[in-house]
């Protein structure tokens with residue numbers, strides 16, 4: 001999912017073009033013109049180093065978020081309450097793996113291998129969306145994640161379908177097509193519990209929504225006035241709508257959906273603003289956000305450890321497949 | 335970190351239904367051709383998107399150089415006579 | 431806490447449940463890989479197979495419910511039986527182990543299921559025959575996938591070969607149960623419902639032998655141990671599997687999901 005983490009990093013070297021030659025200056029000019037004309041940039045086209053680096057960072061973080069994001073919901077696959085829900089959840093979590101795969105492939109076109117990106121994840125150098133450092137404590141968390149987390153992700157992701165870097169844009173088109181099922185299944189699961197379930201189930205849903213609400217608002221990243229990279233990101237089309245605008249859009253949509261569902265959000269300051277035509281919401285605790293981004297969330301260690309374990313336990317498998325393929329190649333050649 | 339132990343990259347082309355072209359839809363890593371085909375099926379046709387799949391090692395693809403784009407593709411620009419709409423025929427036969 | 435449903439002791443129902451639970455419990459175990467596979471592509475492949483197996487179990491449990499005379503639905507059957515009323519052969523419930531174990535178990539079970547589905551297409555029960563027709567395509571793919579991997583791992587590195595040997599030795603202990611007949615098989619063949627399990631043994635051995643040969647793995651000696659999951663007497667692992675699987679249905683009586 002989710003592009004939030006990108007905004008949390010300070011700019012590396014800014015956009016100051018460290019151009020050395022007239023030829024490079026000309027290439028840069030041509031690149032800028034193409035960007036301004038709304039053209040797509042393909043992987044093999046000339047691009048400024050800063051563009052390449054920024055995209056690589058954003059796409060790989062996005063990919064990491066998808067695969068780390070498999071873990072909190074994956075927790076519940078073995079415990080899903082019905083076979084239908086089990087199948088839906090398994091398909092949903094599997095989709096997220098697919099999203100990670102599409103995104104790694106898009107990032108690989110920039111000249112970095114997937115293994116290198118995974119190495120950065122496993123060594124703690126690369127970030128992923130901090131929403132996945134929160135625990136899934138009840139079954140209702142699965143529904144709440146689909147509804148709110150995937151809902152927030154969709155709002156973040158849809159604008160990137162028109163991003164200037166074509167491989168990223170193509171991956172996002174594919175991903176967005178699959179995402180709407182994710183949000184709908186989550187909402188549907190909560191709706192059944194709220195409308196047809198027991199008192200205990202309704203309490204479980206409300207409690208889950210209470211826990212996920214604020215972290216979801218944080219998914220859109222820091223407020224616009226504290227968000228680095230934005231101007232550059234807007235120009236390059238890797239960020240098309242500001243954090244606060246997306247967040248507001250999310251709150252407005254969620255309020256209406258919550259009413260249908262019959263749940264409330266844990267914010268006493270939520271009220272309709274006649275003048276703006278939007279819902280006003282209370283102050284977000286950004287200290288919590290920075291704490292979780294910085295590694296002190298409830299599950300940071302577990303999430304990373306689970307990824308590292310899977311990778312290390314898979315090493316002999318990957319080696320064996322390669323060794324077998326090489327034997328076969330030798331036989332073919334002989 | 336060394337990447338020589340990374341499984342090679344494959345490009346995946348899917349024909350969505352009989353009669354259509356195979357269309358590039360993405361890539362994946364696989365150790366051998368059989369695995370690449372199976373994984374292409376598992377990764378790229380989960381929603382009944384496919385009726386036929388091709389995979390080809392990415393390093394086997396020969397691509398045109400983007401800096402040759404002008405040389406390779408612009409010359410076609412003035413060959414409008416290759417397009418059927420270039421020919422204005424009498425209305426009575428214009429469904430040709 | 432919801433109390434368990436009671437399963438009528440009809441041999442034809444047991445026949446259906448043995449098959450349904452083989453799919454259900456295998457799917458449950460395979461689903462554990464989601465998010466933890468050796469590489470992303472394989473993670474997705476394993477989930478696809480788990481989804482197929484869960485789908486097959488849903489169709490079979492629904493059918494078993496209709497044939498039980500008690501109008502149980504798929505979820506009552508999947509989540510509200512006592513352990514002794516689950517009828518999968520023990521092999522299906524063993525922990526997922528390492529990737530070699532998962533592959534060899536998949537090879538054994540998918541080959542078995544493929545042969546079973548082939549025969550069930552001629553079942554006297556038209557609905558069962560229809561389920562078999564669809565499931566057969568899926569099982570063929572599962573078998574292919576497992577066989578290809580078994581060859582890669584068996585004939586890969588020293589470590590992968592060693593792991594395969596260890597996994598095969600463990601899997602092999604549970605093989606006899608897949609081919610021994612009892613009153614359930616007798617009733618099923620008499621009614622034309624499906625084959626006695628023993629009828630699958632010969633083609634199964636031939637197909638497995640071919641794969642193991644290519645994988646440079648020796649067929650282990652026949653064990654004297656007899657597992658008995660299909661008669662409801664499971665391994666110690668089954669209780670934990672069910673505790674996890676049944677948790678929500680048991681903890682929220684009267685819930686809607």
Ligand SMILES: [Fe+2]
Nearest residue numbers: 001066096099
């Ligand atoms: Fe996703």
Ligand SMILES: [Fe+2]
Nearest residue numbers: 096150179182
């Ligand atoms: Fe999603």
